[in-house]
Amino acid sequence: MAAPEPAPAKPAGPMSDLVVVEMGTLIAGPFCGQILGDFGAEVIKIEDPRNGDPMRQWGRTLPKGLSPWWPVIARNKKSVTLDLRTPEGQEIARTLIAKADVVIENFRPGALEKWGLGWAQLSELNPRLIMARISGFGQTGPYAGRAGFGLVGESMGGLRYITGDPDRPPARAGISIGDSLTGMHAALGISMAVHARDRTGRGQLIDAALYESVFAMMENLVTEYDLTGYVRERSGSILPGLAPSNIYPCAEDEMILIGANGDRVFERLAAAMSRPELKDDPRFCSHQSRGEHQAVLDALIADWTRTRALEGLLALMEEHGVPASRVYRAPEMLADPQFAAREAIIEADHPVFGGIKMQNAFPKLSETPGSVRWAGPALGEHTEAVLRERAGCSDGRIEELRRKGVI
Numbered sequence: 001m002a003a004p005e006p007a008p009a010k011p012a013g014p015m016s017d018l019v020v021v022e023m024g025t026l027i028a029g030p031f032c033g034q035i036l037g038d039f040g041a042e043v044i045k046i047e048d049p050r051n052g053d054p055m056r057q058w059g060r061t062l063p064k065g066l067s068p069w070w071p072v073i074a075r076n077k078k079s080v081t082l083d084l085r086t087p088e089g090q091e092i093a094r095t096l097i098a099k100a101d102v103v104i105e106n107f108r109p110g111a112l113e114k115w116g117l118g119w120a121q122l123s124e125l126n127p128r129l130i131m132a133r134i135s136g137f138g139q140t141g142p143y144a145g146r147a148g149f150g151l152v153g154e155s156m157g158g159l160r161y162i163t164g165d166p167d168r169p170p171a172r173a174g175i176s177i178g179d180s181l182t183g184m185h186a187a188l189g190i191s192m193a194v195h196a197r198d199r200t201g202r203g204q205l206i207d208a209a210l211y212e213s214v215f216a217m218m219e220n221l222v223t224e225y226d227l228t229g230y231v232r233e234r235s236g237s238i239l240p241g242l243a244p245s246n247i248y249p250c251a252e253d254e255m256i257l258i259g260a261n262g263d264r265v266f267e268r269l270a271a272a273m274s275r276p277e278l279k280d281d282p283r284f285c286s287h288q289s290r291g292e293h294q295a296v297l298d299a300l301i302a303d304w305t306r307t308r309a310l311e312g313l314l315a316l317m318e319e320h321g322v323p324a325s326r327v328y329r330a331p332e333m334l335a336d337p338q339f340a341a342r343e344a345i346i347e348a349d350h351p352v353f354g355g356i357k358m359q360n361a362f363p364k365l366s367e368t369p370g371s372v373r374w375a376g377p378a379l380g381e382h383t384e385a386v387l388r389e390r391a392g393c394s395d396g397r398i399e400e401l402r403r404k405g406v407i
Contacts, residue, residue, distance in 0.1 A: 013040020014368040018194070019390075020102040021046065021093070022077065023084070023117075025053045027176050028134045028150065028210065029106035030073045031183030036102070036190065037076030038361035038370040044096060044386055045074065049081035049407055052379040064352055071350055072358045074376030080387070081380035081407045088406045090115050095391045098126050101203075102190055106134035109144045119205050130193040130203040132186040138209035148210055150178030157214025158221055165236040182213035238298070241291035244269070247327060248302045254310040258301065259323040263287060272320040273304050348375040383407050 018041040022033040030045075030053065037043040047053050055074070059067040083089040094117070097103055103122065105112060112118045119131055133139055136148010137156075154160045154177065155170075164171030189206035197203055224230050238246050244266070245259045260269040263279075263286065270278040278284050278300075283293040290297055305313060310326060317324035326332060333339050334357070342364075347355040361370025387393040387407070401407045 012368065013038070013370050014365065015194075016040030016042075016368075018042070018101040019099065020044065020104060021097055021100045022104045023093075023112075024104050024106040024134060026055060026106070027073065027179035028182045028186075028208075029104050029132075030055065031180050032104050032132060032134065032186040032190070033077060034073050034075060035184065035187040036104075038372065039365075040368070040370070041102070043077040044100075044382075044390070045077040045079050046082045046084065046093065046096075047079055047379060049083055049380065049405060052079070052081070056379065066352055068356075071348065071353070071356055071375035075348065075358070076373050077377060078382035078386055079377040079380055080383045082383075083406050084115055084117070086404075086406050088401065088404065090117060092387070092391050092393075092401075092406075093117060094122070094125060096386075097122055097129065099390060100126070101128070101130060101194070103129060103131045104134070104186065104190075105131070108147060109133070109135050109139050123203065123205070126203070128197060128201065128203045130190055130197065130206065132190055132206040132208060134182055134186050134208045134210070136210045138212065139207045150176050150180075150182070150210055153178040153182065153210025153214050156211040158218045159214050162221075162232050162234055164234045166234045168234075170234065178210050178214050181217060182208050182210045185213045185216070238294065240294070241288075243290040243294040243297050244301055246298050246301075248298075248305040250305055250310040250313060251308055252310075255327045256305060256310055256313050256317075257325045257327060258305075258317065261287065261290065265322055266290065268320045269301075269317075269322045272316050272322060273301075275304075346372050348372050350375045351378070380407070 015036055016039075018036065020033060020036050020041045020043045022029060022043055022045045024030050024033065025047075033043045033045065045053070051057075053070075053074070056067055056070050059069045061068065082092055084093060093115075097117075113121075119133070122129055122131060135144070136152055137143035137146060151160075151172065154172070157178070159177070160170045160172065162170075163173060186206060186208040189208060193204050193206060221232050224232070242261050245261045247255050247257050250256050258269065260266045266284065267276075267279045270276050282289065284290050284297055314324060314326065328336070334345065339345050344360055344362075345357055346360045347357050350356045356375055358372065358375075361372060384398055387398055387401075388395075393401070398407070
């Protein structure tokens with residue numbers, strides 16, 4: 001019998017020609033590295049040899065004593081332990097960076113300069129280097145030296161004030177959105193800088209501030225205030241003037257999200273409700289009038305939905321072409337055929353957990369897609385291999401560095 005044909009090799013990601021040195025910790029810098037690694041870059045993550053990235057211990061639960069967050073944010077990365085506070089550690093970092101394409105860091109501005117690893121030193125060492133510097137307030141300005149976590153960026157960028165119910169203090173999103181937005185902006189900046197380097201032959205500095213990355217998402221918040229004096233306020237689960245677009249109660253304590261604020265979509269919703277006359281009601285006949293009578297319209301729809309089961313409502317909305325959804329949690333995602341059909345959730349091998357489920361690499365590229373090749377590595381798992389291959393260290397030198405606590 002003929003041997004089976006080997007499985008076709010997965011196409012290399014679009015960034016498979018890039019070597020990235022990640023010196024960030026926690027979320028913003030590492031999320032940038034996660035994106036680049038998902039799309040093929042060789043990401044060498046430098047970690048403190050004593051405890052590594054604090055994300056190794058983060059999480060509401062620690063199954064088997066390990067963070068379920070780490071396998072995701074550190075996936076596709078090589079862990080190299082290196083004490084950057086020592087002259088020998090700094091010298092090895094410079095050796096690695098001299099041959100790298102990209103450096104990602106999210107220390108407080110000025111920290112790397114003290115170690116001889118600032119932009120001026122590194123760009124002279126490697127003129128093609130692209131360096132993404134992530135911080136709370138950017139590398140310049142009166143706030144540059146302040147400590148700035150993602151939640152501060154969310155507050156200063158305007159997101160916190162408008163999030164939550166109007167009769168309560170500002171709420172936070174259920175994820176670290178400020179950090180993730182900044183990591184994504186930094187990855188976008190790196191892509192732009194790689195494109196520019198193809199033309200100029202030179203790298204450049206990317207200055208990604210947490211507050212600016214959040215502020216960039218704030219739509220017309222400043223412009224509307226500048227033109228009209230209106231200060232956007234918290235509005236709970238709605239956007240004022242956009243109706244109907246809300247979460248409504250169903251039978252058996254379930255919920256459905258319905259978005260039917262366009263005129264034709266609202267007409268289809270009215271038909272689904274067996275209330276076609278609503279489209280001609282002066283209170284609901286236009287986008288503006290529905291916005292002016294938003295509370296009345298939401299109450300009317302809620303009275304209708306709360307007497308019906310979720311599955312039946314979803315089927316009815318699909319039949320009438322009305323955008324609607326159940327309110328998803330992890331269990332619903334894992335059971336959903338759309339997630340399965342598009343492989344939105346994959347399973348990666350893990351030495352302790354075995355198979356571990358996580359989100360796939362997004363967005364989908366037709367010719368050079370991203371992929372999850374391995375889950376977050378053990379602390380220092382790749383130190384020896386990387387130092388041999390990229391820093392030219394002998395076994396004796398590696399042992400010496402280990403004895404000194406440099407790695």
